[in-house]
Amino acid sequence: MERRKxxxxxxxxxxxxxxxxxxxxxAQQQIRWRLASSFPKSLDTVYGASEAFAKYVSxxxxxxxxxxxxxxxxLVPAFGVVDxxxxxxxxxxxTAPYYFFGKDExxxxxxxxxxxxxxxxxxxxxxxxxxxxLMREFYAQYNIVNFVCGNTGAQMGGWYxxxxxxxxxLNGLKMRIGGFGGRVLAKLGAVxxxxxxxxxxxxxxxxxxxxxxWIGPYDDLRLGLHKVAKNYxxxxxxxxxxxxxxxxxxxxxxxxxxxxxxxxxxxSRAAHVTCQARYDARNPGALKQLIAxxxxxxxxxxxxxxxxxxxxxEVYAELNDTNPNWKKIYPDYSRFLADQVQWEAVAESNYxxxxxxxxx
Amino acid sequence: MERRKxxxxxxxxxxxxxxxxxxxxxAQQQIRWRLASSFPKSLDTVYGASEAFAKYVSxxxxxxxxxxxxxxxxLVPAFGVVDxxxxxxxxxxxTAPYYFFGKDExxxxxxxxxxxxxxxxxxxxxxxxxxxxLMREFYAQYNIVNFVCGNTGAQMGGWYxxxxxxxxxLNGLKMRIGGFGGRVLAKLGAVxxxxxxxxxxxxxxxxxxxxxxWIGPYDDLRLGLHKVAKNYxxxxxxxxxxxxxxxxxxxxxxxxxxxxxxxxxxxSRAAHVTCQARYDARNPGALKQLIAxxxxxxxxxxxxxxxxxxxxxEVYAELNDTNPNWKKIYPDYSRFLADQVQWEAVAESNYxxxxxxxxx
Numbered sequence: 001m002e003r004r005k006x007x008x009x010x011x012x013x014x015x016x017x018x019x020x021x022x023x024x025x026x027a028q029q030q031i032r033w034r035l036a037s038s039f040p041k042s043l044d045t046v047y048g049a050s051e052a053f054a055k056y057v058s059x060x061x062x063x064x065x066x067x068x069x070x071x072x073x074x075l076v077p078a079f080g081v082v083d084x085x086x087x088x089x090x091x092x093x094x095t096a097p098y099y100f101f102g103k104d105e106x107x108x109x110x111x112x113x114x115x116x117x118x119x120x121x122x123x124x125x126x127x128x129x130x131x132x133x134l135m136r137e138f139y140a141q142y143n144i145v146n147f148v149c150g151n152t153g154a155q156m157g158g159w160y161x162x163x164x165x166x167x168x169x170l171n172g173l174k175m176r177i178g179g180f181g182g183r184v185l186a187k188l189g190a191v192x193x194x195x196x197x198x199x200x201x202x203x204x205x206x207x208x209x210x211x212x213x214w215i216g217p218y219d220d221l222r223l224g225l226h227k228v229a230k231n232y233x234x235x236x237x238x239x240x241x242x243x244x245x246x247x248x249x250x251x252x253x254x255x256x257x258x259x260x261x262x263x264x265x266x267x268s269r270a271a272h273v274t275c276q277a278r279y280d281a282r283n284p285g286a287l288k289q290l291i292a293x294x295x296x297x298x299x300x301x302x303x304x305x306x307x308x309x310x311x312x313x314e315v316y317a318e319l320n321d322t323n324p325n326w327k328k329i330y331p332d333y334s335r336f337l338a339d340q341v342q343w344e345a346v347a348e349s350n351y352x353x354x355x356x357x358x359x360x
Numbered sequence: 361m362e363r364r365k366x367x368x369x370x371x372x373x374x375x376x377x378x379x380x381x382x383x384x385x386x387a388q389q390q391i392r393w394r395l396a397s398s399f400p401k402s403l404d405t406v407y408g409a410s411e412a413f414a415k416y417v418s419x420x421x422x423x424x425x426x427x428x429x430x431x432x433x434x435l436v437p438a439f440g441v442v443d444x445x446x447x448x449x450x451x452x453x454x455t456a457p458y459y460f461f462g463k464d465e466x467x468x469x470x471x472x473x474x475x476x477x478x479x480x481x482x483x484x485x486x487x488x489x490x491x492x493x494l495m496r497e498f499y500a501q502y503n504i505v506n507f508v509c510g511n512t513g514a515q516m517g518g519w520y521x522x523x524x525x526x527x528x529x530l531n532g533l534k535m536r537i538g539g540f541g542g543r544v545l546a547k548l549g550a551v552x553x554x555x556x557x558x559x560x561x562x563x564x565x566x567x568x569x570x571x572x573x574w575i576g577p578y579d580d581l582r583l584g585l586h587k588v589a590k591n592y593x594x595x596x597x598x599x600x601x602x603x604x605x606x607x608x609x610x611x612x613x614x615x616x617x618x619x620x621x622x623x624x625x626x627x628s629r630a631a632h633v634t635c636q637a638r639y640d641a642r643n644p645g646a647l648k649q650l651i652a653x654x655x656x657x658x659x660x661x662x663x664x665x666x667x668x669x670x671x672x673x674e675v676y677a678e679l680n681d682t683n684p685n686w687k688k689i690y691p692d693y694s695r696f697l698a699d700q701v702q703w704e705a706v707a708e709s710n711y712x713x714x715x716x717x718x719x720x
Contacts, residue, residue: 059622060420118712120479120513120640127634128641153480154707216707235711262419263623270629274487280480281488284699287706297706305714338720339644345716346647346657347514347576349709351595352478354665356705360698 028257033067033091035246038078038099040197041071043219045282049150049244049275050094056267065260067092078196085247086142093247094149101179106325109333110135110146112242114184114312116333119151119241119276121340126243127269129336134329145253147268150244150275153283157233157300158213159204159225164233167304176200176212181238187311188304197223204228215242217286218279226295233300237308244275388617393427393451395606398438398459400557401431403579405642409510409604409635410454416627425620427452438556445607446502453607454509461539466685469693470495470506472602474544474672476693479511479601479636481700486603487629489696494689505613507628510604510635513643517593517660518573519564519585524593527664536560536572541598547671548664557583564588575602577646578639586655593660597668604635 035054039047047069054067072078081093082100098111109131117125125131126148139146158177164170171189175182182192195203195212203209205228212229213236214220226232246268256264291297316334319326395414399407407429414427432438441453442460458471469491477485485491486508499506518537524530531549535542542552555563555572563569565588572589573596574580586592606628616624651657676694679686 056622056626060619060626062617062619115715115718118708118715120636123633124637124640127637154711156707217703235707235714237711237714240711240715257422259420259422262416263626266416266420266623266626266630269633270626273483273629273633276480277484277487280484280700280703284703287703299710309714309718334720340640341712341715341720343577343640343644343647344712347516347595348478349712349716350659351514351597351600352701352704352709353713354595354597354669355475355478355600355701356709358475358669360694360701 028061028064028259031065031256031260033065033252034075035067035069036072036075036081036084036090036093037069038072038081038093038095040073042222043197045218045275045278046096046150046152046215046244047071048278049271050246052274053094053149053246053267053271056270057263060263060267061260065263069094081247082142082144085144085249088143088249088251091249091252094244095247096242097146097245098178098180098242104138104325105180105319105323106138106329108180109138109329110243110245112180112239113333114181114238114315115309116240117337117340118344119153119243121337121344122151122241122243123148123272124340125333125336130332131336134332138325138329139247140250143250144247145250147246147248147265148243148272149246149268150272152215152239152242152279153276154216154241155236155239156213156216156220157236158211159220159229160211160231160233161204161207161229162210163231163298164301164304166301167307170304173211174209176203176209177238181213181236184238184308184311184315187314188307201225201228213238216279216283217290218282221286221290226290226293230294230296232290232295232297234297235300237300237305237312388421388424388619391425391616391620393425393612394435395427395429396432396435396441396444396450396453397429398432398441398453398455400433402582403557403575405578405635405638406456406510406512406575406604407431408638409631410606412634413454413509413606413627413631416630417623420623420627421620425623429454441607442502442504445504445609448503448609448611451609451612454604455607456602457506457605458538458540458602464498464685465540465679465683466498466689468540469498469689470603470605472599473540473693474598474675475669476600477697477700478704479513479603481697481704482511482601482603483508483632484700485693485696490692491696494692498685498689499607500610503610504607505610507606507608507625508603508632509606509628510632512575512599512602512639513636514576514601515596515599516573516576516580517596518571519580519589520571520591520593521564521567521589522570523591523658524661524664526661527667530664530667533571534569536563536569537598538573541573541596544598544668544671544675547674548667561585561588573598576639576643577650578642581646581650586650586653590654590656592650592655592657594657595660597660597665597672 037050041047050069054069057065076084081095084090085093096111098108100107173190176195177192185192200212204212397410401407410429414429417425436444441455444450445453456471458468460467533550536555537552545552560572564572
């Protein structure tokens with residue numbers, strides 16, 4: 001723990017050097033934390049969310065509370081951050097919780113599940129519904145205190161070497177896709193693989209895989225996947241929005257002053273809204289560029305969406321039977337989602353659809 | 361200025377009472393500000409955004425920077441907050457900038473314009489597009505430094521005593537509606553009036569007005585308008601999202617330390633996301649209750665939407681000719697909006713529409 005530099009300074013009182021009124025001198029600990037990101041620096045929107053979070057904390061404390069941000073692999077591997085925070089090897093992390101789907105599918109509620117919440121619904125569930133409370137209870141077993149820290153919005157469905165004309169084309173399809181979406185796709189006959197960002201291009205070019213999903217236009221453009229698989233489908237029914245989280249080791253969290261706790265909480269919310277704003281600001285231009293460079297945009301066939309929706313319900317029924325953590329959270333999540341979807345279909349989506357049909 | 365209590369305490373150095381490491385003692389000013397809201401306390405979601413903002417600032421500073429929040433009318437009238445901040449009579453305010461449409465239509469860019477940005481697009485334009493920069497330039501002439509602080513999302517189109525079957529039904533219709541929407545409606549023959557919240561119910565009950573728009577289900581339910589005009593239309597094309605802002609007097613702002621400036625900035629972003637989350641979490645239940653109590657939900661007729669869209673373009677063309685401030689901001693706003701709408705129509709809206717058609 002020598003890397004952390006605590007200067008014990010509680011109970012200090014300052015004396016006013018000049019002036020007539022007594023000064024209120026507040027001594028705050030000097031703190032240095034290390035944050036392990038699950039992402040490379042090159043993913044500057046999502047990695048940038050953790051940098052924004054750290055900057056906000058430093059700025060709000062006049063540089064007294066410093067969180068150094070480390071890309072995936074520098075301190076621990078991308079998928080090692082839960083273990084590292086749990087054990088206190090690192091103080092905090094920034095990740096996409098569904099990566100830990102293999103430990104417990106319930107991690108995904110803090111991120112995304114197939115046919116799950118949109119970005120705004122997710123934030124509402126976390127901050128004003130029962131989401132944060134339920135996830136804090138779940139994370140307690142991992143010594144983690146979680147904070148919302150970014151969202152991508154609805155993602156694109158990825159790049160396909162051949163057209164997808166119906167659900168039958170998924171049979172035997174080898175696809176790079178993360179955990180939960182892959183489990184649903186497996187029910188449709190697809191073979192899912194998780195391949196790190198840096199290896200996707202080559203795998204797709206060589207035909208080792210037939211398709212790969214990544215994030216959305218801005219991030220996808222950086223990988224250049226449109227050059228090796230031009231068919232670009234939407235929407236990613238497995239990532240209707242993807243939330244990122246900051247994980248803090250609970251002992252570190254409990255050791256903070258009320259002031260520092262408030263600053264962390266606000267910095268996470270500020271970084272959360274900043275990250276979504278960046279994705280929204282950056283995606284439209286990237287989409288235009290992808291199309292200009294040959295990407296062919298198509299909606300997933302309806303029978304594929306329907307088959308995937310049905311398969312996702314089967315997976316959720318299985319999890320309700322087998323995973324008590326899942327069973328505790330799922331009813332609240334799905335009730336909140338159903339309410340959100342009903343309301344969203346009234347004012348918000350009618351407004352958006354009308355605008356989309358106009359010449360702007 | 362006696363209400364502000366500055367304790368000058370810069371340049372202090374503390375002495376460590378016990379322990380081996382030198383303490384870093386940071387003395388921050390004790391500050392008390394007054395915030396004038398344009399809203400009554402009863403509108404607890406929007407008023408709550410200013411309370412959240414003030415609480416965040418206090419919590420992050422250990423109670424050293426205290427902003428007292430005052431409802432409309434307590435310090436200055438609801439529509440007097442721009443003058444009061446400009447003159448320094450109050451330190452800061454929380455308002456819906458389009459209220460000041462009469463001073464200059466450009467205020468509305470910081471809030472909403474007919475057929476304008478959705479909530480996410482608006483936040484993206486403000487925080488990651490040119491929105492904040494352009495609005496700061498505009499507000500400089502009013503000695504105001506602005507910060508985003510809440511959004512309602514797409515609003516409902518209000519309550520009508522009689523059905524609206526076509527745009528012809530707008531001719532001669534007396535409607536309670538705010539400034540900009542009213543100017544567009546006037547082109548369709550409607551007569552707009554701005555009536556304070558507390559008087560809308562009676563005016564609608566007595567037939568002094570034929571229709572009234574307010575916000576959305578949660579706030580509308582509180583006014584009880586469904587009891588006197590059951591026809592509830594959507595979407596409010598004049599408020600595709602409505603952003604609230606915090607206004608700070610520029611001298612007060614410039615007098616803050618870098619640390620306090622950072623805390624204000626983050627508190628505003630945190631309150632911004634909290635406010636939208638509250639609207640999203642609260643509206644669905646309120647909509648169900650309104651329907652259970654007799655509200656009849658309908659989409660505005662297409663010819664009304666089209667006529668209003670066309671009329672809004674005419675108003676914008678007029679403003680480009682007559683208002684140099686408008687002309688400076690409008691091209692950037694409309695370009696950003698067009699890009700957002702194109703991208704939103706791909707992944708986000710296809711995802712939302714698919715979900716809306718499922719049994720969840």
